[in-house]
Amino acid sequence: MLSIIQAAGWPIWPLIICSVLGLALVIERFISLKTSKIAPPKLLDEAIMVSRNGIPGPDVVAQLEQNSLLGAVLATGFRTFNANPRATAEDLKANLEGAGRHAAARMQKYLGALATIASAAPLLGLLGTVIGMIEIFGSQAGDGMGVVAGGGNPAQLAHGISIALYNTAFGLMVAIPALIFWRYFRARVDEYLLTMEVAAERFARHLMTVRKP
Numbered sequence: 762m763l764s765i766i767q768a769a770g771w772p773i774w775p776l777i778i779c780s781v782l783g784l785a786l787v788i789e790r791f792i793s794l795k796t797s798k799i800a801p802p803k804l805l806d807e808a809i810m811v812s813r814n815g816i817p818g819p820d821v822v823a824q825l826e827q828n829s830l831l832g833a834v835l836a837t838g839f840r841t842f843n844a845n846p847r848a849t850a851e852d853l854k855a856n857l858e859g860a861g862r863h864a865a866a867r868m869q870k871y872l873g874a875l876a877t878i879a880s881a882a883p884l885l886g887l888l889g890t891v892i893g894m895i896e897i898f899g900s901q902a903g904d905g906m907g908v909v910a911g912g913g914n915p916a917q918l919a920h921g922i923s924i925a926l927y928n929t930a931f932g933l934m935v936a937i938p939a940l941i942f943w944r945y946f947r948a949r950v951d952e953y954l955l956t957m958e959v960a961a962e963r964f965a966r967h968l969m970t971v972r973k974p
Contacts, residue, residue, distance in 0.1 A: 772892050776935055782874075786871050790875070800829060800830065812839070812971055818843075822840060830864040833860060834864055835960070838961075868950045872950070879943055882933075883933060883936045886932015887932065889927070892925075896925075897921035
């Protein structure tokens with residue numbers, strides 16, 4: 762690997778930084794977007810069960826909020842009626858939508874950076890290719906007689922070719938996985954958002970039936 766880096770020259774270093782950063786973002790998103798941290802399957806039923814006889818107190822609401830992102834959205838519904846027992850359905854909907862937007866922003870965190878890496882890596886590889894081509898033409902030019910006389914520096918020529926090829930390949934090696942994981946996480950976030958939207962609508966209907974008069 763070290764020999765490849767040496768052969769590719771300095772243009773490969775920005776790509777290495779992108780690859781390390783991209784790997785860190787992928788690992789972080791895998792950890793943060795676990796189902797248990799976003800929308801546990803039984804959480805909605807548990808929240809409905811605990812509030813069958815009325816809106817629970819602050820301790821239960823705080824515990825629900827710390828459970829997951831969906832828990833934070835559901836806790837917002839409880840807080841709406843704890844703060845104002847006469848809150849209307851429109852008030853509840855507005856508060857739940859605000860909490861949903863906050864949850865969506867947290868789920869989409871760093872996805873923009875991952876998309877930037879997927880877009881920038883091929884361009885950085887292209888930059889390395891261009892620099893390698895410059896090395897090639899520079900070696901052929903020599904002292905101004907190389908192209909005509911068929912001279913030039915073979916070592917510099919080989920170095921230019923290696924810079925061009927290695928950087929192109931490494932740029933694609935960084936960009937393709939980054940693009941795949943970005944699309945995967947986007948699809949996962951969209952699925953979570955749909956789940957949370959359906960849960961919030963069901964929870965809102967439930968709260969309107971159990972709120973204090």
